[in-house]
Amino acid sequence: MNALLEVKGLVKSYSGVHAVRGVSFSLQAGEILALIGPNGAGKSTCFNMLNGQIRPNAGSIRLNGEEMVGLPPRTVWRRGVGRTFQITATFSSMTVRENVQVALLSYHRRLWSVLGYAGAAHREEADDLLTLVGMDQQAERPCGELAYGDLKRLELAVALANQPRLLLMDEPTAGMAPKERVELMRLTAAIARKKDMGVLFTEHDMDVVFEHADAVMVLNRGELIARGSPQEVRRDPHVQAIYLGEGLLYDAKHREEAVQ
Amino acid sequence: MDFLLIQALSGLASAASLFLVASGLSIIFGVTRIVNFAHGAFYMLGAYVAFTLTDRFAGPLGFWGGLLVASLVVAALGALMEMVLLRRIYQAPELFQLLATFGVTLMVQDLVVLIWGPDDLMGPRAPGLSGAFSLFGRLVPSYDILLILLGPAVLGLLWLLFHRTRWGVLVRAATQDREMVASLGVNQKWLFTSVFALGVFLAALGGALQIPRTTVTHYMDLSIIVEVFVVVVIGGLGSVTGAFIAAVLVSELNAFGILVLPKISMITVFLVMAVVLVVRPWGLFGKPDAAPRASAGISVRPWKPMSVLERSGVALVVLLAALLPLVSGSYALSVGSEILVFVLFAASLHFMMTVGGLSSFGHAAYFGLGAYGAAFAVTYFGAPMEAALLLGPLLGLAGAVLFGWFCVRLSGVYFAMLTLAFAQITWSVAFQWVEVTGGDNGILGIWPSAWASTPQGFYWLTLAVVVVGVALLRMLVFSPFGFGLRAARDSALRAEAIGIDGKRTQWAAFMVAGTFAGIAGALFAFLKGSVFPETLAIPMSVDGLVMVLLGGIETVSGAVVGAVVYKALAIWLMSQTELSKLVLGGIIVLLVVAFPKGIVGFLEDWRHRRPPAPNGAGPKAAGKAATEAAPVGIAKLEAAR
Amino acid sequence: MKLEVSGLNSFYGQAHILFDVAFEVGEGEVVALLGRNGAGKSTSFRSVAGLVPQRTGKVVFEGEDVSRLPPYEIARRGLGYVPEDRRIFTELTVEENFEVGRQEPRPGVATWTPERIYKLFPNLGEMRKRAGGHMSGGEQQMLTIGRTLMGNPSLVLLDEPSEGLAPKIVEQMAEAIMTMKREGLSIIISEQNLHFAKLISDRAYIIEKGRIRFSGTMGELEANPEIRDAYLAV
Known part of the structure; x- marks a missing residue:
């Protein structure tokens, strides 16, 4: 079976400093893959290359066999890659529903239309997406008023508007309460399974990573040093030395597994 | 060949004042995030005050003393403006700051005419430098040579000031994060005022240095400010080195452009600016703005189309306006x-x-x-x-x-x-x-x-x-x-x-x-x-x-x-x-x-006023949104106090 | 008491964020202010540091009411504030960052020099001339703490020191905080990560929707899983 996403030899350097050096991996449809590593290891750079925000110096990124390197973010999105940001990026002057409507208008290529009231466009479709992420009750609220967790869910709804085949989530649960984290990741997982969508996410909360990822990759100094199931990665002494430490900071059940 | 060299030297001499004004604007912007439109006005005031001090009160100060004192006087005026006006609007959107400082420019224009009259003034020559010396059989004013040397000297002094003194380190820190500097025990109010005074001093000095070269006029403010804007756009706002390089570039382009297209010499500068902007939108030495400020016009209340009632109201107003010719005369109609x-x-x-x-x-x-x-x-x-x-x-x-x-x-x-x-x-x-x-x-x-x-x-x-x-x-x-x-x-x-x-x-x-x-x-x-x-x-x-x-x-x-x-x-x-x-x-x-x-x-x-919502559920309630949105706004509020 | 906060009410514009918040920090104590995102932790710290213009209530530091003072005056009295997103000066070198934070020695309080801070965070000692922007997240976190220590504070507000850091770096951070405590500093941290808070704190408060909901020792918090689950939703 061909992979949904096939990344080969990705390299990026800034004024001589290598941020990412030769990263290769693949991701299957329906798979949830976590990318972890110390700060400054190159996770964000990797992410920004995947959605076209940064152009790699070398390497290839293929989505269902199609080369994506060199495309701007908006084209990458049209090819079916959705994205959420570490710091939520939403349209603060609009209501929750309008945020989704803009994405839908763009998806249906209607944004250059000068006729008609955009607030009436794709209303049901927007409400369906909001229902999916549990935000339908807040559709009329100004987006600028939302609590942080709700903003994250809205961002997910916006990212899903183009029926993505691949969803990129940059620290999706940062700044959320543990219960909200679990809910958001369960929701994401359910959508991924249902729509056969691949998910790649970065995360610092090891409880989230070990609980929700099908597989985990560890990035250090721009290189992948491990890839495997959560159990394998957790027990990897090299990963423990560089990144995980003594395991004082995640749930006991995960720590015990690591020690076994 | 030698003609071109002379032309180049003349361009370099013009660059000095342009650099002084532009670097002042850049330094002020760096710390206060205000683009001081009134900078041209301070440049003009520098020239006028220097004219008065050197022409009418030349005795005690001498020529050079007159220029220096004029710049200091104008710097004090700048500090006053910072304390009285700018401290109130540090929290306002940048557009408002530009407008307010433009308002000051307008006021200064009328005041200058009130004080010095509408006629152009001719200042004295610099003592000892009134002559010219010969280069390849052509004459170069000695004063131009002084100006040519002055630019790099000021650039060097500013570098030392910002990198070798505690004040300079604090200013550079405040350029990035004013609130944080305050949280570390620095009274940034005075830091701001001193930076503003320094920037205005440079502008006034730039103006004062012009009096032996050109006449002093009451419209020199707008012509310099446009050139200065071009310089900082090319050089990169906030960069003193960029201001220097761009000032030289623009002055040389003017010096040679006038040979190519005497009528519309600005065109050459414009073309260069266009090229720079395409290649480096943030200027030659500037940095891409990592976190641009929210632009004007972002409202928390989402817009809605008009209701039937509102539409009827508008229709009524239009109807009344259409009936105006029936009741009023031609002057009122025009x-x-x-x-x-x-x-x-x-x-x-x-x-x-x-x-x-x-x-x-x-x-x-x-x-x-x-x-x-x-x-x-x-x-x-x-x-x-x-x-x-x-x-x-x-x-x-x-x-x-x-x-x-x-x-x-x-x-x-x-x-x-x-x-x-x-x-x-x-x-x-x-x-x-x-x-x-x-x-x-x-x-x-x-x-x-x-x-x-x-x-x-x-x-x-x-x-x-x-x-x-x-x-x-x-x-x-x-x-x-x-x-x-x-x-x-x-x-x-x-x-x-x-x-x-x-x-x-x-x-x-x-x-x-x-x-x-x-x-x-x-x-x-x-x-x-x-x-x-x-x-x-x-x-x-x-x-x-x-x-x-x-x-x-x-x-x-x-x-x-x-x-x-x-x-x-x-x-x-x-x-x-x-x-x-x-x-x-x-x-x-x-x-x-x-x-x-x-x-x-x-x-x-x-109309939409309501009591603060309970449980912090008001706009930008106790969410991360609030804490994240806060620092910029709060920093500016702090600065304003 | 080193720090006594009482009846603190804070606003951003029309939004009422803190409601009669009160907490205390004893001499040499490490206290944790726990709560989820948006509960009011950062606003509490910012209010104490004088960074929230619209606030009422009392902030008594070493017996003096500092609630009306501007931020720089509060800092000069020895109340240090380390912000949640580090906010180091990226253009300045490590040494210059320290210079911004430097204040005169304070009688009766540990005096910090760059050399002492390099001992606390050895990584920083190897990059004295490096610009802050070219450092990793963990190193920046160390730099922001070091920068505040250069003001010789007797109490430090540490806003979410573990956020966004690799677990291994967080463990180092916990050690550094314990060292600071041994130097006699009083410390209050805000945290979402209960694991981390448990490693270092003597006592804890829980804040939720701008109100203090719990106050007690870490042991008492452990013994009250229903409180923990209600407000921290672990």
Whole structure:
């Protein structure tokens, strides 16, 4: 079976400093893959290359066999890659529903239309997406008023508007309460399974990573040093030395597994 | 060959003052995030005060002492302005700060004429440097050599100041994060004042050093500020080195451009600026703004189309306006027509600023181009009014297509400065290309067709065009295109990530605004029967901004109200006082300080006023959103205290 | 008491964020202010540091009411504030960052020099001339703490020192905080990560929707899983 996403030899350097050096991996449809590593290891750079925000110096990124390197973010999105940001990026002057409507208008290529009231466009479709992420009750609220967790869910709804085949989530649960984290990741997982969508996410909360990822990759100094199931990665002494430490900071059940 | 060398030396000498003023502007911007429009005014004051000290009170200070004391006096005035005015508006959007400092510029213009009179003044020569020495058989003024050496010396001194003193380290830290500097125990209030004084000192010194070279005039402020804006756009705002390199570049281009295109030497500078902006939008030595500030026009209350009741209200107002010719005389009607023209002009700027988040400081360019377009159609092609009203705005559109392409690559203050520079270039072309535009004499004899030649007829025509124009703009706000435009304004990152080409959308909005401004300009040409370069000038652009501001930038159609109020007020004021700039400048400053949300914004706030919501569920409630949004705003509030 | 906060009410514009918040920090104590995102932790710290203009209530530091003072005056009295997103000066070198934070020695309080801070965070000692922007997240976190220590504070507000850091770096951070405590500093941290808070704190408060909901020792918090689950939703 061909992979949904096939990344080969990705390299990026800034004024001589290598941020990412030769990263290769693949991701299957329906798979949830976590990318972890110390700060400054190159996770964000990797992410920004995947959605076209940064152009790699070398390497290839293929989505269902199609080369994506060199495309701007908006084209990458049209090819079916959705994205959420570490710091939520939403349209603060609009209501929750309008945020989704803009994405839908763009998806249906209607944004250059000068006729008609955009607030009436794709209303049901927007409400369906909001229902999916549990935000339908807040559709009329100004987006600028939302609590942080709700903003994250809205961002997910916006990212899903183009029926993505691949969803990129940059620290999706940062700044959320543990219960909200679990809910958001369960929701994401359910959508991924249902729509056969691949998910790649970065995360610092090891409880989230070990609980929700099908597989985990560890990035250090721009290189992948491990890839495997959560159990394998957790027990990897090299990963423990560089990144995980003594395991004082995640749930006991995960720590015990690591020690076994 | 030797001629070219002499020309190059002359360019270098001119660069010195330009560098001093530009570096001052850059340093002030770095720390206070304010683009000080009044910097040109301080440059001019430096020259005037130096003239007085060296000419009339030369005795005790001597020439050099006079220059230094003049710069210090003006620096003290700058510090005073910082304490009295700027400390109140550090929290305001950058557009307001530009406007307030522009208001000060206006006031200074009138004050200078009051104190020193309207005539150009000729300062004394520098003692010991009044001669010239010969180079390759040509004469180079000795004073120029001093200026050439001064630039690098000041650059070096500034570098030492910022890298080798505790004050300099604190200033560099404050450039990045003012609130954090305060949290580390630094009294940033005085840090700001001292930085502002230093920046103004440099500007005044730049002006004072000019007196042996050129005459002192009361319009030298606007000419230098435009050049300075070009310099900092090329060099990168906030970079002193960039200011130096760009000042040299611009001065050399001027020195040689005058040989190639004597009439419109600004064109060469413009071309270089265009190339730099395409390659490095943040300037040669600037840094891309990592976290651009929220642009003007982001409101927390989402906009809604008008309700039936509101629509009926608007229809009633339009009907009443249409009945005006039945009750009033010709003067009132021509005033009415003029107000209506400015309603459309302001509405077009408002669309660009509020919906597009693009705060243009040069919107007069498209108004004026529309006016000139109509005049050309009449004068050169013998077009009737109907055709000229259709053709004229196309010139406004053409200008918007060309300039807009460059401008939308920038944002915030860079955008404002670039739009202003483009407008000024358009103005200087209209002013200098006498063969085509008639220069200062303008183009006369642009009269309406017979059916619209009575004040009533023209008023009705204007009313019809303006009502349709404003309605179309409003429709656009709520159309899918308007939504896409707001999306690109709210979050460029997110817009791009959902397939929106933000730059192209903004470019289109620029064109829309340019076209509607052009329509207003074409109407204006027929209203006045003539066109002059003033329709393109900075004061016209600022008029538009004040109308938008007065109406409220967070509203959908506030500019309509703003234009009516402001234009009526301005016409009345003109008839009442000689010192209209002083009064107008004062009003602008007052407005920015007292009503930052404008009339309509103020009324809406009042209408939607409600008690603070329980459990912090109000706007930006206890969410991460609040903590994240806070630092910028709070930092500015802190600074203001 | 080193720090006594009482009746603190804070606003951003029309939004009422804190409601009669009160907490205390004893001499040499490490106290944790726990709560989820948006509960009011950062606003509490910012209010104490004088960075929230719209606030009422009392902030008594070493017996003096500092609630009306501007931020720089509060800092000069020895109340140090380390912000949640680090906010180092990226253009300045490590040494220059320290210079910004430097204040005169304070009688009766540990005096910090760059050399002492390099001992606390050895990584920083190897990059004295490096610009802050070219450092990793963990190193930046160390730099922001070091920078505040250069002001010789007797109490430090540490806003979410573990956020966004690798677990291994967070463990180092916990050690550094314990060292600071041994130097006699009083410390209050805000945290979402209960694991981390448990490693270092003597006592804890829980804040939720701008109100203090729990106050007690870490042991008492452990013994009250229903409180923990209600407000921290672990």
